[in-house]
Amino acid sequence: xxxxxxxxxxxxxxxxxxxxxxxxxxxxxxxxxxxxxxxxxxxxxxxxxxxxxxxxxxxxxxxxxxxxxxxxxxxxxxxxxxxxxxxxxxxxxxxxxxxxxxxxxxxxxxxxxxxxxxxxxxxxxxxxxxxxxxxxxxxxxxxxxxxxxxxxxxxxxxxxxxxxxxxxxxxxxxxxxxxxxxxxxxxxxxxxxxxxxxxxxxxxxxxxxxxxxxxxxxxxxxxxxxxxxxxxxxxxxxxxxxxxxxxxxxxxxxxxxxxxxxxxxxxxxxxxxxxxxxxxxxxxxxxxxxxxxxxxxxxxxxxxxxxxxxxxxxxxxxxxxxxxxxxxxxxxxxxxxxxxxxxxxxxxxxxxxxxxxxxxxxxxxxxxxxxxxxxxxxxxxxxxxxxxxxxxxxxxxxxxxxxxxxxxxxxxx
Amino acid sequence: xxxxxxxxxxxxxxxxxxxxxxxxxxxxxxxxxxxxxxxxxxxxxxxxxxxxxxxxxxxxxxxxxxxxxxxxxxxxxxxxxxxxxxxxxxxxxxxxxxxxxxxxxxxxxxxxxxxxxxxxxxxxxxxxxxxxxxxxxxxxxxxxxxxxxxxxxxxxxxxxxxxxxxxxxxxxxxxxxxxxxxxxxxxxxxxxxxxxxxxxxxxxxxxxxxxxxxxxxxxxxxxxxxxxxxxxxxxxxxxxxxxxxxxxxxxxxxxxxxxxxxxxxxxxxxxxxxxxxxxxxxxxxxxxxxxxxxxxxxxxxxxxxxxxxxxxxxxxxxxxxxxxxxxxxxxxxxxxxxxxxxxx
Numbered sequence: 094x095x096x097x098x099x100x101x102x103x104x105x106x107x108x109x110x111x112x113x114x115x116x117x118x119x120x121x122x123x124x125x126x127x128x129x130x131x132x133x134x135x136x137x138x139x140x141x142x143x144x145x146x147x148x149x150x151x152x153x154x155x156x157x158x159x160x161x162x163x164x165x166x167x168x169x170x171x172x173x174x175x176x177x178x179x180x181x182x183x184x185x186x187x188x189x190x191x192x193x194x195x196x197x198x199x200x201x202x203x204x205x206x207x208x209x210x211x212x213x214x215x216x217x218x219x220x221x222x223x224x225x226x227x228x229x230x231x232x233x234x235x236x237x238x239x240x241x242x243x244x245x246x247x248x249x250x251x252x253x254x255x256x257x258x259x260x261x262x263x264x265x266x267x268x269x270x271x272x273x274x275x276x277x278x279x280x281x282x283x284x285x286x287x288x289x290x291x292x293x294x295x296x297x298x299x300x301x302x303x304x305x306x307x308x309x310x311x312x313x314x315x316x317x318x319x320x321x322x323x324x325x326x327x328x329x330x331x332x333x334x335x336x337x338x339x340x341x342x343x344x345x346x347x348x349x350x351x352x353x354x355x356x357x358x359x360x361x362x363x364x365x366x367x368x369x370x371x372x373x374x375x376x377x378x379x380x381x382x383x384x385x386x387x388x389x390x391x392x393x394x395x396x397x398x399x400x401x402x403x404x405x406x407x408x409x410x411x412x413x414x415x416x417x418x419x420x421x422x423x424x425x426x427x428x429x430x431x432x433x434x435x436x437x438x439x440x441x442x443x444x445x446x447x448x449x450x451x452x453x454x455x456x457x458x459x460x461x462x463x464x465x466x467x468x469x470x471x472x473x474x475x476x477x478x479x480x481x482x483x484x485x486x487x488x489x490x491x492x493x494x495x496x497x498x499x500x501x502x503x504x505x506x
Numbered sequence: 507x508x509x510x511x512x513x514x515x516x517x518x519x520x521x522x523x524x525x526x527x528x529x530x531x532x533x534x535x536x537x538x539x540x541x542x543x544x545x546x547x548x549x550x551x552x553x554x555x556x557x558x559x560x561x562x563x564x565x566x567x568x569x570x571x572x573x574x575x576x577x578x579x580x581x582x583x584x585x586x587x588x589x590x591x592x593x594x595x596x597x598x599x600x601x602x603x604x605x606x607x608x609x610x611x612x613x614x615x616x617x618x619x620x621x622x623x624x625x626x627x628x629x630x631x632x633x634x635x636x637x638x639x640x641x642x643x644x645x646x647x648x649x650x651x652x653x654x655x656x657x658x659x660x661x662x663x664x665x666x667x668x669x670x671x672x673x674x675x676x677x678x679x680x681x682x683x684x685x686x687x688x689x690x691x692x693x694x695x696x697x698x699x700x701x702x703x704x705x706x707x708x709x710x711x712x713x714x715x716x717x718x719x720x721x722x723x724x725x726x727x728x729x730x731x732x733x734x735x736x737x738x739x740x741x742x743x744x745x746x747x748x749x750x751x752x753x754x755x756x757x758x759x760x761x762x763x764x765x766x767x768x769x770x771x772x773x774x775x776x777x778x779x780x781x782x783x784x785x786x787x788x789x790x791x792x793x794x795x796x797x798x799x800x801x802x803x804x805x806x807x808x809x810x811x812x813x814x815x816x817x818x819x820x821x822x823x824x825x826x827x828x829x830x831x832x833x834x835x836x837x838x839x840x841x842x843x844x845x846x847x848x849x850x
Contacts, residue, residue, distance in 0.1 A: 166811055183554070188811030191545075193566030212555045217563060225555050269700060278793040303547065303562070328703035329685060332791040392556045434555055451556060460552050460561045462545065465811050473805075476794045477617070480708070491617065494597075498590045503812050504542035504569075504580075 117205060118146035119413030120406045125150045127411075128165060129180035131157040132355055134227050134431035135395065138180070141418035150410060162188070169194040172402040177411040182395045183458040184465060186215065186223050191462055195222055195398040201412045209416065213434050215396060225396035226419055227431040230455060231288055231379060232390055232446035234342065234350035234360070238373040243267055243348075248375065251383045252289070252318050255349060259325035262348055272325040273347040277334040282479070283472035284391070285351070290315040291456050292382050292389030303463045303505045305496045307471075308489035316478060316485040318382070323479055325349075331476065345370045351379075354450075357443035358429040376446030378453050388450045391458040394434070463505040470496040531826065538586055538819030540579035543572040579816070586820045591806075594618045620824070623797045626712065630798070631780040631832070634719040638776055639769060641720065642727025647757070649728075650735045661732070668725035676789035679718055711795040718786050723779065727772045734768045735761070770836060777832050782825070799825050 125146070129135045139155050147153040156176070158164070162185050168175035170192065181189060189195045197220040202209065206224070215223040233255075235248050243261040255272075262271040275281040290297075295311040298304060323330060327341060339356050341347050343366035357376050360366070379390035397415045399408045421437025428439055432447045440448055458464075470492045478488035500506040507515075546568035552561045573579075588595045601614035615621045649660050667675065682689045683704040694702050704710045738761055746756050784800035787793060793801070799821060806818035 162811075163808065185811075187563070190566070191564045191811065193564075193570065214553075216551075216553045218550045228555060277791065301549070327685075328701050328706040330706075331794040332705050394555050457554055457556045457559065460554075460559070460563075462547060462562050462564045469812070473619075480794065483617075487617075494590055499812070499814060499817075502541045502582075502586070502814050502816055504545040505547070 116145035116417035117413055118149045118417060119205065119410040121149045121410075122151045123407045123410035124152040124177065125154070125407070125411045125414055126152070126176045127155045127178050127180065127415075128161055128168060128176040129155065129157050130161045130182075130395075131159050133358070134355065134427065134433075135180055137423060137427040137430055138226055138397075138415065138418050141420070141423040142414045143418075145417040146410070146414035150414065153414075161185070165189060166192055166194065169400055169402065173404070174400040174402040177400055177403045177407050178415060179398050179400065180395065181223060181398050182229075182393050183460055184468075186396070186398065187460050187462060188465060189398065190217070190222065194401050196401045196408065197221060198224065198399060198412065201399070201409060204409075205413045205416050208419065208436070210434070210436065213396070213419075215394070223396040223398045224416065224419075225394035225434055227395050227433050228447060228451065229353060229355050229393040229395065229432065230390045230447050230450045231284075231351055231353055232388075232450045233377050233379060234352055234357075234446070235375050235377060236348040236370070236373050237375050238369070239267055239271070239348035248377050249349070250378070250380060251385075252292075252322065252380050252389070253383045255380055256321050256325070259322075259349055263325065268346070268348055270325060270327045270346075271348040272322060272327075272350070273333070273338040273341050274322065274326055274330065274351045275334050275338055275353075276323065276326065276330040276479070277337075278331050278476050279472040280468065281334050281472070282331070282475055283468045283470075286315060286319060286471050286475055287458070287468070288379065288389040288391055289318050291391065292380070292385060292387050293318075294385070294387060297459055297464065297467060298461060303461075303500060305467055305470075305493045305500075307467075308486065308493050312489045313485045314382075316475070316488065319475075320479065320485075322351075331479070342366075342374075343370060354432060354444075354447035357446060358431075361443050362429075376442065378446065378449035379455060381453070386454065388453040388455040390450045390455045392451055392455050393458055395431075463500055463503075466499045466503060466505065467492075467496050470499065531823075534819045534822050537578070538816050538823055539581060539583060541582040541586070541816050542579050543569065543576070544580070545569055546572075582816065586816045587824075590618060591814075591817050592620050592820055592824065594620070619797070619802060620799075620821070623799050623802050624828075626796045627781060627783060627798045629712070630716060630719060630783050631777060633716050634723065634780050635773065635776045637716075637720045638723045638727050639772060642724050642772070643731050643765075643769075645724065645728045646731035646735055647761075649732060661729075664728055665725045667721050668723070672722060672785040673789050675722060676718055676786045679714075680790050683714060705791070708795040711790070711792050715783075715786050715790060715792060715796055718790075719780065719783065722786075723776065727776070730768055730772055731765060734765045738764050770840060774833060774836050777836070778829055781829055781832060799828070 127139055129139060136157065139157070143153055143155070161179070165179050165185065166188060169179065169189065174194070179185070179189065179195075186195070199221050202214065202221055202224070209224060213225050214221045215225055233248070239262060240248070240258060243258070243265045245258040245261055249255040249258045259271050262268050274285055276285060290307065290312060293311040293315045295309070295315065296306060299306045327333065335353055335356060338350065338352055339360060342350050342352070342360055345367060360374060361371055363371065379388035381388055399412050419435050421435065424433045424435050424437040429441055429443050432438070432440070432444045474491040474495055475488055477483040477491075478485055497506060546565040547562050548565045549560060550563045552559055587593055590597055597618060598615060601611055605611040605614060616625065645664055649657060649664065652660060681687050684690050685694065685703055690704060693704070694700055704714050742760050743756060746760050751759065782800045783798045784804065787796060787798055787801050803818050803821045803825070806814040806821065
């Protein structure tokens with residue numbers, strides 16, 4: 094369905110192409126300052142906005158940094174804020190909203206949002222808080238040639254099948270550590286738990302409260318699955334994040350990967366790897382538990398927001414500029430950089446994994462106000478279990494205790 | 507010197523110390539006694555490209571009002587110091603009651619972040635400090651005996667580890683010990699074990715961090731000792747030679763006593779520096795196996811969405827307290843020496 098919607102969207106775009114008129118950049122002579130993360134799709138959006146509207150603005154600056162998440166609240170709190178727009182994802186929108194640092198966009202969407210689709214609008218209690226432009230999620234990467242050589246039939250679809258495929262590859266003597274996952278201590282290792290826990294049907298908080306509820310049978314099952322997978326991961330896995338796992342994959346040192354969809358385009362292009370790797374790499378849906386139906390992944394979107402603490406005319410100019418960048422021409426020129434939610438997107442092989450994962454009914458990354466604290470606690474406390482120094486129950490009760498302490502200090506409990 | 511002259515003389519530095527050291531410490535202490543106000547949470551309907559869900563969000567207006575009334579936050583007393591993130595008194599009491607042996611108890615304590623960080627920080631401090639002192643002294647002696655022509659270049663080369671920015675130095679080493687790096691791959695060859703990884707083993711990670719620490723700090727003690735060696739009186743050395751003292755005896759009985767005050771100075775600085783070990787943990791990505799007190803402070807403030815100022819403040823106060831305890835023996839000794847000299 095997801096795929097169909099995207100293709101339909103693309104076709105309609107051909108008829109109602111919005112680029113027939115020159116871009117509307119809103120009020121002239123304003124300052125536009127953007128803070129964003131640093132990957133190709135975001136550059137594409139910002140480039141397009143800059144080339145459309147930098148001429149009519151008094152200033153157009155961009156700060157692309159992978160540390161955006163860590164600096165955004167501090168940068169946006171003063172009045173006037175450091176940036177007129179922050180490009181966010183699910184979790185970072187929550188972190189800005191917790192401090193009231195983004196403004197509702199309903200009136201701006203009415204004025205400039207003619208070419209936006211309704212599923213791009215992120216609404217919270219009816220207020221539009223962000224405009225999404227791309228989707229992302231984790232999913233599986235397979236090397237079909239190695240799976241064939243090890244005698245694995247088809248592509249593994251469940252955690253158990255992945256583990257047995259990894260065992261086959263190991264016992265065939267092809268690779269000692271065929272699996273790569275982003276397990277760097279901190280955010281990454283917490284996120285891997287989140288995906289497996291969601292696949293087991295877990296809930297993070299008690300209904301209607303900020304009390305954590307992960308120390309249960311599903312949590313333990315998720316941890317056991319994680320441990321079984323980690324057995325086949327590179328020995329340095331606790332230090333590896335996206336750049337490292339992508340590197341291992343491109344070097345041909347892995348056969349089964351659980352990585353971000355946004356790496357798909359980079360891995361499949363003809364740079365940084367050999368033809369043997371790229372031609373045999375296939376992207377497919379995130380795994381489910383045996384007999385389950387929810388793919389073990391969190392769905393993400395990336396979108397634009399407008400700062401609260403800037404003048405209305407700066408806000409208007411920034412919004413108009415960024416929205417003017419979301420055209421089907423921009424998508425056509427950067428088709429494989431992302432799973433675009435914008436009209437004109439043609440899903441290629443690099444999009445297959447995310448589409449299949451979303452179609453399979455994976456959950457969005459939870460948008461609870463206190464989720465970040467739980468995520469931090471997971472990232473810090475699960476490591477002892479993965480190292481084998483602690484039982485699953487102990488690790489989960491540690492997570493809950495750490496979360497509780499932090500949540501009390503931060504005023505959520 | 508008259509007391510009033512002395513006071514006038516030191517007034518500028520005293521007032522700067524008061525402004526930039528004393529006041530910030532007091533403000534950090536006050537901050538550590540407060541926690542955030544209760545967040546006003548509302549249930550909200552949240553729609554994104556993948557569907558709608560009921561979640562929670564913060565009522566920012568109501569929360570801002572609370573904050574305006576008392577900007578420091580809610581008074582919490584010393585509870586931050588006693589909670590699980592710091593001294594964990596309740597948890598430790600429980601661990602004591604529920605453990606049947608001391609080893610089980612220690613293992614349980616190791617589960618709490620402050621004690622875990624302390625164990626690495628103290629081990630690091632007490633291993634790295636003596637090594638740096640001793641090796642620095644040896645290098646200084648060696649360089650001092652070189653012919654003049656070679657001295658300059660050797661001193662420059664020996665200082666390199668300290669000139670290189672810590673973050674860059676440790677990153678270079680981090681890549682070298684990787685399974686595909688020069689050191690990592692060589693070790694795998696030597697021990698014929700393809701899954702041998704310096705980064706995956708807690709013990710090897712600790713060793714790696716300490717070796718890095720020694721490598722990085724040695725130039726400091728070397729250069730101070732080298733400067734000290736230039737002041738060793740020739741007459742005493744000559745007298746000792748005439749009396750038939752061997753080279754070792756001359757070093758042991760003339761040079762070392764002469765350099766003792768310097769050694770104490772270096773020890774003081776090294777203890778303080780090593781107790782605040784931080785950069786190598788970040789660049790070696792060693793958080794899984796080794797955390798330090800400074801790393802804890804950084805970790806409390808790292809997430810700008812939920813900065814735990816109280817926890818960071820409390821950990822900072824604990825750091826100051828611990829450094830004080832560490833330096834006490836050295837300071838007492840210096841004080842005693844000073845008094846004895848004045849008497850004599």
